Amino acid sequence: MTESPRKQAAASGTWISPISAAVVAAGAVPLSQIALDGPDVLWLAGRASEAGRTTLQRLRAGAAAELTGAPFNVRTRVHEYGGGAYAADGGTVWFSHFADNHLYRAEDGGAPVMLTKEAAVRYADFVPDRARSRLVAVREDHLAGEAYPVNTICAVGFDGSETVLVDGNDFYAAPRLSPDGRQLAWLCWDHPRMPWQGTELWVADVNPDGSLVDGRLIAGGMDESICQPEWSPGGLLHFVSDRSGWWNLYRFEAGVVHPLCPRDAEFGGPQWNFGGSMYGFRSDDEIICTYIEDGISRLGRLSTRGCALTPIETPYQEIKEVRVSPELVAVLAGSPTIALEIALIDPENGKRTVLVQSIDDLPGEGYLSVPQSIRYPSMKGRTAYAFYYAPANDDFELPSGELPPLIVIGHGGPTSMAASTLKLATQFWTSRGFAVLDVNYGGSSGFGRLYRDLLKGQWGVIDVEDCVAGARHLAAQGLVDADRLLIRGSSAGGLTTLCALTFHDVFKAGASYYGVSDLAGLDADSHKFESHYNEYLIAPKAQAQAVYRERSPIHHTDALKRPMIFFQGLDDKVVPPQQSETMVDALRARGVPVAYLTLEGEGHGFRKADSVVRTLEAELAFYLRVFGIALPEGLPQLEIENLAA
Structure with missing residues (x-):
């Protein structure tokens, strides 16, 4: 039996380590914002070696490809912290280019084409509205000559035209179109509140011409923080609220707000960035969600009617994002021994298929x-x-x-x-x-x-x-x-x-x-x-x-x-x-x-x-x-x- 080599005694800070500063800089690829587009999985990846450029990646039929080559930098500075910098639908992607703030469209396999006209206007949190040939987005207008930019929810036509849909509040986030395209939900709040202090959830009907009518407050207020409104496949509005003291899931149905899973756990988080996702629908009856207890993330299956939460075993202790479709569950997650990675999870048995890792070769x-x-x-x-x-x-x-x-x-x-x-x-x-x-x-x-x-x-x-x-x-x-x-x-x-x-x-x-x-x-x-x-x-x-x-x-x-x-x-x-x-x-x-x-x-x-x-x-x-x-x-x-x- 061979004895383990004896360790060398040395002062702290002088130990020789394979984890050099260069390894720290080059070894971890920043991963963010997963999206599902049919069978395709998309995500953003940072390129530290390219001055921090962020590029859009897509996995299709087992092969990964870059959709936004240099010099494109998929990033937005709405609220300065950004997030929600792209959307995908039917093989087409729309994204914000950081260098000029413009929106671009890239058809499947094609080169990006500029949509917008003003570099002093920023966009985030896009939702494709193909029936009306437009994107619905949060807009931040730095042209107005005000001390601070003006925030609205707008429609950006595929021809580059723009129409303001909602205005009057200091901030907006999470415009979400119902599956039938007839309703739009969104979040808003005003100074001096931050979104984790108090937000409002609104819904309006969408006219055939795309304008909004009959806007109504669904939930929220000065002391209730709401995040991640989402529509079920059948068209019921769901959201996360901290009205109980914890960010829990709720459903809005027939004019009544119903708690789905009362629990001393966090099913949401502070909205520093756009586009966060901690739950999604496999069907009208089942939600896949992540939640935090005692600082540790867990994954679960939640019945929307029986309110039963069934844990899904994973090796992760931090789950930053969950994206769900009837066929796929994708997570951005990590643990003390797993650097952040994007993986597909089988919700039936917890089987994990790793798609991309932030660090390929760990010490x-x-x-x-x-x-x-x-x-x-x-x-x-x-x-x-x-x-x-x-x-x-x-x-x-x-x-x-x-x-x-x-x-x-x-x-x-x-x-x-x-x-x-x-x-x-x-x-x-x-x-x-x-x-x-x-x-x-x-x-x-x-x-x-x-x-x-x-x-x-x-x-x-x-x-x-x-x-x-x-x-x-x-x-x-x-x-x-x-x-x-x-x-x-x-x-x-x-x-x-x-x-x-x-x-x-x-x-x-x-x-x-x-x-x-x-x-x-x-x-x-x-x-x-x-x-x-x-x-x-x-x-x-x-x-x-x-x-x-x-x-x-x-x-x-x-x-x-x-x-x-x-x-x-x-x-x-x-x-x-x-x-x-x-x-x-x-x-x-x-x-x-x-x-x-x-x-x-x-x-x-x-x-x-x-x-x-x-x-x-x-x-x-x-x-x-x-x-x-x-x-x-x-x-x-x-x-x-x-x-x-």
Whole structure:
């Protein structure tokens, strides 16, 4: 019997790992937005090597093909976050091209043809209406000369003509045409609400000429969040509502709203993007759906009449999308040992047929850390949730008696959710000897409305307290080094990072990716979709000024004495570069160790392969320099101002 080779003892951060920054950048293909068109399965795939271009793929008769070759970039910026960038029907696809905002049509096998005329108008969430030779879509008009764009639901004719169908609200989403084409359902909401706070579901009749008549409110309001309206094959309207405190499924029939499956589980999620799908119809009598319990996704079959939910066994713990037809069930899903993939699921037996994987060649299991789902006590008697990753590397271990440093991650959003799906960006750290805690702080989705509303008026407080409590919890259990606690986050998670370092003396250093440092500045620079979000997260405008100043790290740099590294896309419209630059200048002037990397051509989130490589390697070098550990061979040097040699 051959003995396993003995592991080499080495300091955290110096372990040799097959998961390089280049592997992180090139190894995971962003997959999104599944669609079914008869027997065909379509999806979007990112191309990091092509400056983050997103392309439309189709699987037909077992063969995959690209439908939108370069330079086409299938992406929309409606609400800035986009989604719902294409539709498919009968072999024809319609899509938004990111470079010019125009809609294009591509007949089966043909070259894309431009439909629309104005580059300053954006479109999303398309629904083909072939009987009237048009698409129904959400439109965002930047031509109007207003402070913010004007949002409507419009019809775009196949000849390029446009007609506004619904207007008057600040925001629209999910226009859905009934199977017989005689009714249109849609969602709308107004400032200051975000869609996960309160939305309205409307239905109108569609005249033969395509105009709408007799619009009527079906459900929703100021304090009820509705998402994903869908019509059954027989023409009954279904939707997801959180009126019970959980996003559950409902049916509208004969003027009455009926709950389908009352359960302390989430059958929907926050509408940051268009086109989300967590359920669909196999028939009038059966829905295939995904739902989240305790932060873990499950798949199930739901009887629309008996309201019986039967679990379907899968290996997944995160199911981001479900698309359903009478013949097919497709999912976009992953687990701690499965990177995101698109697969067909047989709902009768759970058999899985993988169509495409985001990572073709995974590192050996010995280099992958499988997280533990934990709950732990936070401040004021709250319970918080997180995924804990221990260091893992087949070839290396820590020196005897040494505990690993911990990286705490505060997710963005902040109304978002950390999931346990295998991510090379996390394994990059764990395979180098770092422990990681990915926190679902109060305010995260996936745990019901009461948990989500914990962040109401408390952004920069509850999220920070839960991250601090998580680090202390692991240190108290002897799992991590209490003197080497780190925190990192992007966007809203960047604010969490900055507040944790400014207002608490727990973390040694931190990394902010396009993070918020000045709440007032965020209001001043924010795009329309989020321009009133802080009224919920922080305070109504009448009381906001004092609270903004109290919570904005930029006004308390005298209390920030820990080293920081900042990463900022120069084209970011959500958190403009000025936010990071002002913070860096303040730390630089005060003599606090600081590093700052800017990335041209990047917005809110980094898509280019070289951007991912640069930022990951710089962040690793930053932590090692802060800990006084010599940089491994091949890791680029990093300029850190005010850090003693």
